[in-house]
Amino acid sequence: MGKEVVHFEIGCSDIEKTSGFYKNVFDWNLTRQGNSAIIETGGKDSISGHLNELGPNEPQKYITLYIETDSLNADLRAIESNGGKILVNPIKLPDGREFAWFEDIAGNTVGLITPKAEENSK
Numbered sequence: 001m002g003k004e005v006v007h008f009e010i011g012c013s014d015i016e017k018t019s020g021f022y023k024n025v026f027d028w029n030l031t032r033q034g035n036s037a038i039i040e041t042g043g044k045d046s047i048s049g050h051l052n053e054l055g056p057n058e059p060q061k062y063i064t065l066y067i068e069t070d071s072l073n074a075d076l077r078a079i080e081s082n083g084g085k086i087l088v089n090p091i092k093l094p095d096g097r098e099f100a101w102f103e104d105i106a107g108n109t110v111g112l113i114t115p116k117a118e119e120n121s122k
Contacts, residue, residue: 008049
């Protein structure tokens with residue numbers, strides 16, 4: 001079976017203004033956490049996401065989807081051997097998961113993320 005898309009990220013340069021936009025237009029619940037805001041879209045079967053304000057750093061305008069994997073390093077090797085490029089090597093998150101970014105052969109940035117610990121132990 002294929003790997004699922006489990007998360008999305010939207011980049012912005014003004015988190016307050018962008019949070020207000022998504023709240024007003026789509027009635028999403030956004031919870032501020034530092035330079036990001038967790039997005040709960042409210043749908044029973046929808047994935048969560050977050051806004052990310054990188055300040056003056058690039059990129060400021062982007063949307064990235066995250067594919068869940070329990071074989072992060074193997075997938076990164078497969079990406080490279082099939083013509084993709086690793087943009088961000090694995091980074092450990094505070095909740096124990098790891099993520100990485102890659103560029104596909106069409107130039108799109110896509111994320112990989114490992115499952116949450118409790119999901120990994122099922």
